Amino acid sequence: MRGVIKQIFVDNWEKFRKINKGKIRANIDREVYKMINCGSLDNGFIEFKCENCGEIKRVGFRCKSRFCTSCGKKKSEEWSDEMVARLVNSKHRHMVFTIPKELRIYFARDRKLLSLLPKCSAKAIMSWFRDLNKKECFTPGIISVIHTFGRDLKWNPHVHLIVTEGGAGEITVWRNTRHINYTALRKRWQKILLDEIGNNIKSRKKEFKRLKNELYKRLKNGFYVYGKGEIKTAKQAARYVGRYTARPAIAESRIKKYDGEKVTFVYERHEDGQKVEEELDVFDFIGKVIRHIPEKHFKMIRYYGIYAKNTRHKNKFFKLVDEKVAEFKRKMNNWQTRIVLTFGVNPLICEKCGAQMKFHDIYYKNKSMREKFRKKIMNENKKKIEELMYSYGVIKGIIRDKIEPLYV
Template sequence: MSLGKIAKIFKENWDEFLYLYGHKTRETVKREVEKIINCGDINNGYIEFKCPTCGNSKKVGFTCKSRFCTSCGKIYVDNWVESMLSKLIKTKHRHMVFTIPEELREVFQRERYLLGLLPQCAAKAVMSWLEEQNKKENYTPGIVSVIHTFGRDLKWNPHVHMMVTEGGMGNNNGWKNIKYFHYEALRKRWQKILLYELINKSKYKRKMKQLKNKIYENTKNGFYVHAKNQITSAKAAAKYVGRYVGRPVIAESRILNYDGQYVTYKYRRHEDNKEIIERIHVIEFIKKLIIHIPEKNFKMVRYFGVYTTRNKQNVNLIKMFEKRIFDLKKKLRKWEYRILASFGVQPKQCEKCGSMMKFHDIVYKNFGSVREKLKKEYENDIKEKLEQEIENYAIFKGIIYGKIKAIST
């Protein structure tokens, strides 16, 4: 199996990186990188298909399922988007981006558990602003938020991409469309709520209070709420935000060259949209990538308002797709349909005779062949039953005819 550019970079340089920085590298990072390096390697287990006509077999290695993997991350996004199509409300959505000043970036890098505050505080800013528009109705929107820790230049830059319904469910009058959002009011609210929560949750409360005062006195920029786009349908909204859900730190198309020692990549500078080309040592490139790997079980996607699982109001709202359509799309997520749709190739077609191959076996690295194990269990089970049946037959015949006699030797 051919390796992608990023997998190749890790495979060829990971041991050296661990030798230099292994004592500083998070365990989560080590696990995720090992997954990427071994993704699709049949030595770590595979599924086997066999042709019933000519006997030809094909082995498909297990994928790593890591969202950090450029290949598996794409599958995760596709599945997420299709899942969201059955949940999103059929209404317009607004894409917002919540940013923080440079002074706070180091705080979130040092105390990574605080990253969860970003979507919480951003959602609170939006929902509290909507509440004040009509306190009696207290309109509740639907919010899907995604935490991003990187910018185009790969630097550590935590921010939140948020998809918000242009409207909300009221306490008495049902759903109301709301097109206007006051972004300056949201910006001030976002700043106040986040700084307050950081003081409460940080391990270094005194330092955070000092930093808060410094930000209010000297920092004019950094806390922003950008309205990126108005998205006119739930289907478009799911696809739009899906780009950010499992987005790799860098697309492989942006890596221009890797010569074994240096990596050359490009990006468009946010300030002037100018294309920048950088060439850095491969170890430094790895550093830039792994800093963005989240901790184990940390949720990068969060849901608020009517999109929370515990909210019952969304059951009564209009969904984008009927259940039967969603079930059909769910079936199409299968491996063979995905490859057929992407490359026009039927992966289960025999390369020798053209017949359709059938599933034959699953082989695990430590467990071995599932087919062989089940075969042995079946044979042992049959053997035990056979012995029992013979014994039962002997007893039965002996009782009826009284012919059981000791055999002298």
């Protein structure tokens, strides 16, 4: 059902806002309106023109919101390509670090705590690698992606990681590490995360201390860590990374029915792999979807170890994907190429005469940028001509029909 999520919000957002006045985060309002108006010509557009027959095609600006299913998917693909281009030529492992249900409420109350998930999971992995050899202090590469939703749209903060099966040492250039002790990782993850939450929460500290002790008693093997997803090739990496990069909480394809009052969507249950259909009141559906919109400028993707930006290992290893291939993919990632690859249709072929349309103008706030720049250039050139004429007059000594001295 193409465009159904946008239609759900177009139909119901204003009423939802009135019912929940004062309860909606400012960034949610901003992102929803961006998504609703995505592609509207009122927000500006690019104009293409056929030089053969004069036909004009206008393409509205996109909202570039992570909440928009169209723009979010595009952004997810771009991030996926960027991350795969960073991977070194080593086997990688896909890991998932989870938290108990009792802790979820703390991340809902204070969304800044979400940054602890990638930080603490990376710390657990890196400390285990370094303990392999204290002298070598092996450093792996880690890319982490924060997720706040489960397949059923419930609030379920966890973190997905792509981790190298090996690390760079202080003396040894690289050491492969096939076996990772998940029992040790679980216990480290549990301790590091609980300590960090305790240090960062601003209220209900006694309540959290009691919960912390209960979790240690009940979960003696630590918090659950999954790590069986082995990544050997660039193609596998792209699939894994693309699946778990920051994206909208639900894809259009999962919505099976919307009748104005109810929304029916499908998801695959983790426990048994069975497909489940769930029907929700439209306002309940909206509430479940918008709670996963992150705060403005909050980074859902983090890099650690040899994949950190300011690392001395940055250009030390061969990449999983050739840099020329990665650069070519970046250049090909444009609006026209994506439509050709997705639908097999060139959007810039004139529908009237079949000729190739060319870029003609950009309109922003109902103003032509071509006309704006033309006037700007004309004014600048006019000033330059006046300056040149004045300089010429000074050199010739002829200003205002009289001789003026060159030096006073």
